[in-house]
Structures are given as structure tokens and as C-alpha cells.
Amino acid sequence: MKTDKEYPATHSMSTSWYMVDDEGNIAIMQFDDNGPIPLGVHQDCNFANNLIFGEGFHNGKIDDSIQLTKEQIEELLGKPHSVSEQDAWFEVVVKIDKSQKERFLNIVNNSKIEYEGCISEELGLYKIDAWNCTKSNDNSIIKGSGLDQIIKAGIIEYVYDYPELNMDANYNPTEGKMDFVKDFNQAPYYIYLQPYWPDTVQKRMNIPSHPVKISQIKKIYHDKILKIPGKFKELEDLQIARWFPSVVLSCKNIMHVENNEYALLPMVDGKDRWVLTDSWVFDFYDFCPIKSDNGCKKCDFKCTLTFSKTDVLEPTILFIVPITFEYTDFWNDEELCALEDKMIALSYIPNVPTKNNCKHMPMDKEEIKAKIKYKALCELFKKSSGWLENIISTLRPNVIIIEDSACCVVQTVFPISQHCIEINKNLYPIYRRSELDTHKEEIIRLSKKPYQGPVSPYSYSIEEMEELKKQGKAHD
Known part of the structure; x- marks a missing residue:
């Protein structure tokens, strides 16, 4: 547990x-x-x-991805009020004089007003954030600001408060x-x-x-x-995890089946069920070269954790990253994000075996570079390479993308030649991250081929999990 x-x-x-x-x-x-x-x-x-x-659907901005009717918009916005009645200009919806649309957009785009999209061109409804056009001490409008200009030009006819839809759930003892x-x-x-x-x-x-x-x-x-x-x-009532594998935090009952994690959650029928909450949990303990030196009985996560993105159930792309790779490195990379629905990403070593005083307090890139030089890193990977070998043999990805600096370490154990890497006598297509743009069409083609790895059940009944435990196929 x-x-x-x-x-x-x-x-x-x-x-x-x-x-x-x-x-x-x-x-x-x-x-x-x-x-x-x-x-x-x-x-x-x-x-x-x-x-x-x-x-x-549009990175927090309003576009035409959803076409709401007049009745639906009115249901959301409620009653409007006059410009003089508006107290704060943070995220509001304005009804403009449609004949002055071009002037409105010109002022907005050339001022400190943040334009957040058109709700309805037909109704003349736009969402703006004009907070930077007001004084912080009393919310009064700054003279000459973009907001001041569109108000004095008579462009705004009415103002709506942006819908909040506040909800909460509190325990009643x-x-x-x-x-x-x-x-x-x-x-x-x-x-x-x-x-x-x-x-x-x-x-x-x-x-x-x-x-x-x-x-x-x-x-x-x-x-x-x-x-x-x-x-x-x-x-x-709904239990979303009944139909979709889901991330769950602070769950008291956890079980592992093969490389997957299951949590015990309530269903709408009043019964509990084990549901898939984390996929591709590959244990490093059997491959860790210093577990005996540190007296470890299991991986306690007190070593520095490296980057992992394992939220795709049937990945056709494996992205191998260096130990210094960070979450921002991934999410700021548009080319990688375009492939995220088919990709899981892992470092070639999941835990840098350097004990920290606090749990989950990873060293930053510079600390890692200072403490673990290239030669030592290659030696560490050589001793623990079975972990990556196990992952690739299990997933059988259609294509592998590898960061260039990770490639320098990985190929010291697994030779890479002519865009192929051999793992357990099987060849897998592999491309460096720097080659992604050049070979994008081939990578996308391979990623669309059928998934070749194992498929895990979304959930188990309590009785099914007990049977798996008796068979030694499930553990806490």
C-alpha cells in the first residue's frame, strides 16, 4: 500500500x-x-x-471552434450593464457598435488592452482584458489608455461580467x-x-x-x-476513471500489475474497482548498479528523478532524453508537442543515483553536470542499460527519437547505424532530435503504423485483483 x-x-x-x-x-x-x-x-x-x-481548443483564446447560438450566449452572459457601472476591467465581455468594429480592433491591438477573442461577430460581442488600462489603487481608467479611447469614442454599448461558474464540494461531517x-x-x-x-x-x-x-x-x-x-x-453521478485511464493523486490504495499502476476508486453503483492510473512504470531497482552500496531494499525515489512523460497508452514513438532534460524543454518544443499523442518520453536512466536529503528534490542541470562527468555517465549507463533495453523490448516502438546528447551515451552500449538501433536482435528506426525536421514525414509515417506493444486492461474488479495477487502477478 x-x-x-x-x-x-x-x-x-x-x-x-x-x-x-x-x-x-x-x-x-x-x-x-x-x-x-x-x-x-x-x-x-x-x-x-x-x-x-x-x-x-485554442490555447486559452476564443476562436470559432464552438459556434454557440444566441440563446446559449445569453444563457451564459446574463444581463448587461452600462460602462459607468463597470467597476473592474479584468476579463470582461463588451458589446460594441458593430459599425465601429475596425476602429475598435485597431485601438485594442495598439494599446495595452489584451484581446481574448470574438464571442459573436453577429452580436458584436468580444472578450477583452483592460486591467492594464486602469490604476491599481482605485481601478479608475487611465487617461489616454486604449480603454479610455474606446469608451470616449462610444464604441462600447454594454458590458457583461465574464461567467465564473464557481463550484465547490465540502465534506459534511x-x-x-x-x-x-x-x-x-x-x-x-x-x-x-x-x-x-x-x-x-x-x-x-x-x-x-x-x-x-x-x-x-x-x-x-x-x-x-x-x-x-x-x-x-x-x-x-459519473466515474470518469471507469472509461478512461486517469491520473490520480493522494490515493491510499495502489497496486501494480506488470508495468502499470492501478488505484482503488468508487464507482457509481457503490462498489469499488481497481482502475488504471499510471502506465509504463518500469522499476529501476533490478538494474540499479549502486543499490547494494546504499543498502536499498527498493527504489525509494530519493535519488534525483529524471524526466518522464508516460501518459500515452499505446505509444508508437519513444523519445529518449538526457538526464538533464526538463519538462519545460519538452513543452516549449512545438515539433515534439505535435507528436505527443503518440509518444512517451523517458531518460535512458530514470534515477540519477545520488542520494538527496529531501524526497523529490532533484538536482538542477548544472549540479548534475558538475557531479557526473561524461565518462562516469557512460559507465553508469553501461551498468544499468538493461532498464532501457527492457523498455524498448516491451514497447516495441515503431520509431525512436533521441536527443543528440543522449545519443552520445546510449550508442556506447547500443550501436546506432544508418538510422537503426539493435535491441535484443531487433532493429528499430531511430532519429536524432536534430534530424526531426529533415525526417519528419518518415517519422510521422512510422508513428501511424499499428501499435506493437502490450495492451493492459483499463480496470479490474476487486475479485480479479485478488486472483492476480494469488498468481503473483500483482503487488503493492
Whole structure:
């Protein structure tokens, strides 16, 4: 049994995403800090209101990815008020004089106003953030600012507060259950809330009068929407992890089956079930060259952890990185991010065997470079290379991409020639990261070929897990 499992900071905050039911209705699920959050869901859409105008498909900006009707927009925005009644100009929706659209956009684009998108050109509705056009001490409008200009020109006819859609779930000790509350009246989406702790299922918080349909969303985004069996109007409770492998934090009951991790979570029928929460957990202990020197009985994660991205269940691309690679290195690389749906990424060594005083306090790049020189690193990899060999033999990736500096170390054990690397007498196509642009078409072609690795069940019943434990196939 293991408690309080820790994950990278990208998982330690609320996030939200879209779902669709059998009738084509769209819902928004807001997951709290601990999940469960389905693997592959982007972690940068913090709350339900960050998705209502299609922002989730366009890096937080509003575009035409979702075409809401007039009734749906009115349901979201409520009643407008005059310019003089607006207190703060942080993220507001303005109704403009449509005849002055070009002038409005010209002023906005040449001032400190942040333009966040057009909600409806037909209705003249735009979202802006004009906070930088006001004084910090009293929110008064700065004379001559972009906001001052569009107000004096009579461009803004009305102002709407941006919908908040605030929700919360609090434990009621008297009744021994969670109390779900919200402070909004209506929205055109079915909306669900996952509480902070994962031992409670998700609750439906809103039933729309004019539900958004999947036909209102551009087809190019349909595959990104979570497909839920059933009808939202009949589903007061949900357990998203029943249908999608999900990241779960602070779960008290954890089991491992082969290279996967399962957590015990409640289902809507009142029973518990073991659900897949982390894939490709390759244990380093058997391959660690200094475990005896340190007296380790198992990997205790007190060594410096290296980068890993293992949120794809059937990866056709393996990306091998150096021990100094960081999360920002990946997410700031547009070419790599374009392949993320088919890729898992790992360092050739998962833990740098240098004990730290605090758990999960990795050394930074400069510390690693100072303490572990190239020759020592090659020697370390030579002694522990079975770990990477096991991963490649298990996954059988269609193509491998390797960072150039990682290649220098890996090829000291596994020779690389003519874009091939031999592992257990099998040849795998491999390309350096610096060659990605040149060989992009070939890499994409290979990535689209059928997945060749093992497929794991999404969940097990309690009885099935007990049987696996008896067979020695499952352990805590």
C-alpha cells in the first residue's frame, strides 16, 4: 500500500475538459487537484469557465471552434450593464457598435488592452482584458489608455461580467458525505464537478435549457472530446476513471500489475474497482548498479528523478532524453508537442543515483553536470542499460527519437547505424532530435503504423485483483 503519490507540478491543480454523451450533448467536467484526470487531457484549462467559448481548443483564446447560438450566449452572459457601472476591467465581455468594429480592433491591438477573442461577430460581442488600462489603487481608467479611447469614442454599448461558474464540494461531517454547491444559475453545458479527494464520484452540477451539441464544435476537435456512454440527463453521478485511464493523486490504495499502476476508486453503483492510473512504470531497482552500496531494499525515489512523460497508452514513438532534460524543454518544443499523442518520453536512466536529503528534490542541470562527468555517465549507463533495453523490448516502438546528447551515451552500449538501433536482435528506426525536421514525414509515417506493444486492461474488479495477487502477478 502506498499513500500520497507525488506527480509533476503540471498535475497539481484543477483542470477541466469537454465530454460528449450518446445524444451528442456536450458537458464540461471540472477535475479538482487530485483527479482522476484522464490521461492526455491538457492540464492548462483550470476551471469550467475557461472552456465555455472554445478556449480549450485554442490555447486559452476564443476562436470559432464552438459556434454557440444566441440563446446559449445569453444563457451564459446574463444581463448587461452600462460602462459607468463597470467597476473592474479584468476579463470582461463588451458589446460594441458593430459599425465601429475596425476602429475598435485597431485601438485594442495598439494599446495595452489584451484581446481574448470574438464571442459573436453577429452580436458584436468580444472578450477583452483592460486591467492594464486602469490604476491599481482605485481601478479608475487611465487617461489616454486604449480603454479610455474606446469608451470616449462610444464604441462600447454594454458590458457583461465574464461567467465564473464557481463550484465547490465540502465534506459534511454530520451527515458523513460531500455537499456540492454552486453560485451560478444557468449555462448551456451539462457541468460536472470532481471533488478534491478522489474517493468521491463526480457530481452533475448543471442541466442546460439549451444544451450545446457536438455538431456545434468543429470536426477537427471531435477526437479530443471524451466520449461518455449514456445520457447526461440521466447521469447525476459519473466515474470518469471507469472509461478512461486517469491520473490520480493522494490515493491510499495502489497496486501494480506488470508495468502499470492501478488505484482503488468508487464507482457509481457503490462498489469499488481497481482502475488504471499510471502506465509504463518500469522499476529501476533490478538494474540499479549502486543499490547494494546504499543498502536499498527498493527504489525509494530519493535519488534525483529524471524526466518522464508516460501518459500515452499505446505509444508508437519513444523519445529518449538526457538526464538533464526538463519538462519545460519538452513543452516549449512545438515539433515534439505535435507528436505527443503518440509518444512517451523517458531518460535512458530514470534515477540519477545520488542520494538527496529531501524526497523529490532533484538536482538542477548544472549540479548534475558538475557531479557526473561524461565518462562516469557512460559507465553508469553501461551498468544499468538493461532498464532501457527492457523498455524498448516491451514497447516495441515503431520509431525512436533521441536527443543528440543522449545519443552520445546510449550508442556506447547500443550501436546506432544508418538510422537503426539493435535491441535484443531487433532493429528499430531511430532519429536524432536534430534530424526531426529533415525526417519528419518518415517519422510521422512510422508513428501511424499499428501499435506493437502490450495492451493492459483499463480496470479490474476487486475479485480479479485478488486472483492476480494469488498468481503473483500483482503487488503493492
